[in-house]
Amino acid sequence: MSAQFQIHKDTIDQVSQRADIVDIVSERVVLRKSGANFRGACPFHNGTNATALTVNPARQMYHCFNCGAAGGAVKFLMEIDKRSFSDVVLDLAKRYNVPIATVEPEKAKEIQRQISHRDRLYEVMALTTSFYQHALYAHQGKAALAYLSEKRQMSKDTIQKFQLGYAPAGWETLMGYLVQQKQIPVSLVEEAGLIVPRKTGNGFYDRFRDRLMVPIHDTRGRVIAFGGRSLGDEEPKYLNSPETELFSKGSILFAMDKARDAIAKADQAIVVEGYFDAIALHQAGIEQAIATMGVALNADQMKQLLRYTETKNVILNFDADKAGITAAEKAIAGFKELVFNGTVQLRVLTMPDGKDADEYLKQRSAAAYRDLLKNAPLFLDWMIEKILDGQDLNQASNLQKSSQEIVQLLKKLTVDANFREKYISSSAQLLSQGKSYTSLQLIEESLRKQLSNNDRWNNTKPIQITTTANTLYSAEIQLLQIYLHYPEYRACVYESMEEEDISFSFSNHRYLWHTILELIEQKKTSLATQEPYPNHLVRQLQIFCAEQDEVAHQLQHLLWLDENSRIGILRPQMVIRTAIATIQYVMCEKREKYWLEMFTTKDVIADPEFGYHCQAKIQEEKRRKMEFQKLIGVNYLDLSGTGTNTSEKNVIEF
Numbered sequence: 001m002s003a004q005f006q007i008h009k010d011t012i013d014q015v016s017q018r019a020d021i022v023d024i025v026s027e028r029v030v031l032r033k034s035g036a037n038f039r040g041a042c043p044f045h046n047g048t049n050a051t052a053l054t055v056n057p058a059r060q061m062y063h064c065f066n067c068g069a070a071g072g073a074v075k076f077l078m079e080i081d082k083r084s085f086s087d088v089v090l091d092l093a094k095r096y097n098v099p100i101a102t103v104e105p106e107k108a109k110e111i112q113r114q115i116s117h118r119d120r121l122y123e124v125m126a127l128t129t130s131f132y133q134h135a136l137y138a139h140q141g142k143a144a145l146a147y148l149s150e151k152r153q154m155s156k157d158t159i160q161k162f163q164l165g166y167a168p169a170g171w172e173t174l175m176g177y178l179v180q181q182k183q184i185p186v187s188l189v190e191e192a193g194l195i196v197p198r199k200t201g202n203g204f205y206d207r208f209r210d211r212l213m214v215p216i217h218d219t220r221g222r223v224i225a226f227g228g229r230s231l232g233d234e235e236p237k238y239l240n241s242p243e244t245e246l247f248s249k250g251s252i253l254f255a256m257d258k259a260r261d262a263i264a265k266a267d268q269a270i271v272v273e274g275y276f277d278a279i280a281l282h283q284a285g286i287e288q289a290i291a292t293m294g295v296a297l298n299a300d301q302m303k304q305l306l307r308y309t310e311t312k313n314v315i316l317n318f319d320a321d322k323a324g325i326t327a328a329e330k331a332i333a334g335f336k337e338l339v340f341n342g343t344v345q346l347r348v349l350t351m352p353d354g355k356d357a358d359e360y361l362k363q364r365s366a367a368a369y370r371d372l373l374k375n376a377p378l379f380l381d382w383m384i385e386k387i388l389d390g391q392d393l394n395q396a397s398n399l400q401k402s403s404q405e406i407v408q409l410l411k412k413l414t415v416d417a418n419f420r421e422k423y424i425s426s427s428a429q430l431l432s433q434g435k436s437y438t439s440l441q442l443i444e445e446s447l448r449k450q451l452s453n454n455d456r457w458n459n460t461k462p463i464q465i466t467t468t469a470n471t472l473y474s475a476e477i478q479l480l481q482i483y484l485h486y487p488e489y490r491a492c493v494y495e496s497m498e499e500e501d502i503s504f505s506f507s508n509h510r511y512l513w514h515t516i517l518e519l520i521e522q523k524k525t526s527l528a529t530q531e532p533y534p535n536h537l538v539r540q541l542q543i544f545c546a547e548q549d550e551v552a553h554q555l556q557h558l559l560w561l562d563e564n565s566r567i568g569i570l571r572p573q574m575v576i577r578t579a580i581a582t583i584q585y586v587m588c589e590k591r592e593k594y595w596l597e598m599f600t601t602k603d604v605i606a607d608p609e610f611g612y613h614c615q616a617k618i619q620e621e622k623r624r625k626m627e628f629q630k631l632i633g634v635n636y637l638d639l640s641g642t643g644t645n646t647s648e649k650n651v652i653e654f
């Protein structure tokens with residue numbers, strides 16, 4: 001709908017008064033009450049913070065602490081749907097029954113007509129849905145109903161919930177109903193994608209004939225298209241509605257309207273390939289499932305899903321025949337950026353014995369499927385496993401080939417160095433097949449070297465365990481995250497900091513630490529291993545942040561532990577030691593620089609005593625640096641295992 005007119009100020013004012021910001025935002029974002037406000041994940045940036053977006057009902061405003069997005073209901077809809085101001089206002093006016101006035105009164109009629117046109121398309125789809133539903137239970141729908149209840153084992157409730165139906169076999173059955181009985185103009189039925197013009201002569205015929213009909217709903221639960229499955233041998237087996245004013249298959253996810261709440265609750269979305277897989281999962285009580293519309297998932301759809309899960313956890317359910325590397329790469333092609341930069345925690349679920357989800361549920365159980373879900377590996381782990389699958393790594397050429405493939409894969413990662421480092425180490429472990437420590441080290445070195453060659457090729461920095469500002473920053477973050485999210489290690493962090501006389505280098509970290517120390521002093525938190533209630537400290541800090549806009553966005557990322565961070569902190573004690581060593585290393589480096597500067601700028605020939613002193617200091621810092629470097633390196637190696645195959649005795653104490 002394009003609006004080429006000016007809406008009257010009265011209409012805009014009334015819309016602004018009636019449209020409730022909480023209603024509008026909660027249709028797109030899962031909101032939780034938090035004091036007088038509501039909070040949720042911000043849909044305007046790819047953050048992992050589940051409480052970045054605040055919605056204030058009193059002021060009728062939303063605001064994101066991370067990206068700064070802010071405004072009222074109209075702005076929210078404009079930004080999220082990329083629509084114009086007048087489109088949004090008109091839509092809201094219609095929804096809240098606000099009469100539309102334009103600056104030029106004669107245009108009002110035209111606008112009303114455009115709005116009612118969309119409404120009438122929805123109405124045609126709704127009429128058609130009940131027509132198909134009705135036909136399913138009539139004599140002609142007998143075979144279709146039997147197929148659903150027997151072959152697909154669908155309950156009456158499920159058939160009802162998904163509004164499944166049957167398109168009768170005649171050429172003009174639906175058309176007769178809509179056009180003759182319901183007096184709908186032929187042009188509108190055609191526009192809705194339900195009839196097709198005859199190739200010869202005049203007239204139209206029904207697009208869907210003798211098919212099982214699956215309505216496709218938008219997120220507000222309105223039918224916008226159909227998928228039709230043939231019951232006999234007719235091709236194609238699945239026939240979808242064409243793209244219409246209401247339906248664009250690249251932006252719709254099947255069953256999203258029914259899965260939304262479950263996705264938020266389970267903090268996970270399952271993506272399956274077929275409607276019937278999604279329906280079967282819902283029937284089995286696994287309601288966080290959605291299906292793609294016969295095309296691979298794209299970035300827009302993925303972002304839609306990510307809005308509803310806090311930990312950005314999405315599981316791709318592959319059919320066994322598609323579970324190869326090439327098929328997997330194809331399946332993620334539309335959103336691979338989001339995978340490799342860590343925005344989505346993508347997991348892969350492959351069905352055993354060549355089954356799809358529907359078959360699996362029938363032959364096994366919902367509980368068995370839930371087990372598969374629980375054990376679904378991260379995409380990268382799965383890919384590495386696939387690369388190594390069936391390879392005889394005792395043969396040098398195989399080892400070479402596999403390690404090259406792994407390098408190609410890791411090269412794509414754009415997440416931070418620590419994350420990649422973890423994969424280098426775990427891949428090296430797999431490649432060395434637990435042979436000897438030396439071969440593990442050699443392979444790891446070789447992977448790192450190949451990757452850094454690639455990096456130079458890509459003109460980015462090689463990965464090394466060095467203490468750049470970046471690793472220092474990560475180390476500080478890890479210490480704070482452990483302190484915030486692992487109460488049992490609080491004393492350990494606190495004491496290590498005190499003992500080694502360590503302070504944070506980055507001002508936001510310093511600020512947070514200072515705030516924590518103040519809370520301890522005020523007895524609002526303590527070093528006790530148990531908190532009065534879960535996330536006690538984090539919540540206090542969140543409230544604190546909510547009140548100080550200017551610091552909030554610098555601290556929010558610490559208050560929420562995403563999957564990458566969780567993986568990074570599998571063994572908190574080791575992480576604390578590594579982080580402390582990293583910070584100490586940097587402190588040594590600073591001191592070394594200081595003495596070097598002294599040595600070069602002061603006249604040491606005039607004061608040889610001072611020159612020797614400087615030299616001694618420089619040497620001392622160099623020596624300490626090497627010690628810390630060793631600790632950092634050792635711990636990295638040790639941390640690289642996922643914790644399952646690294647036994648405690650390998651931990652080097654210091």
Ligand SMILES: [Zn+2]
Nearest residue numbers: 042045064067
């Ligand atoms: Zn944001």
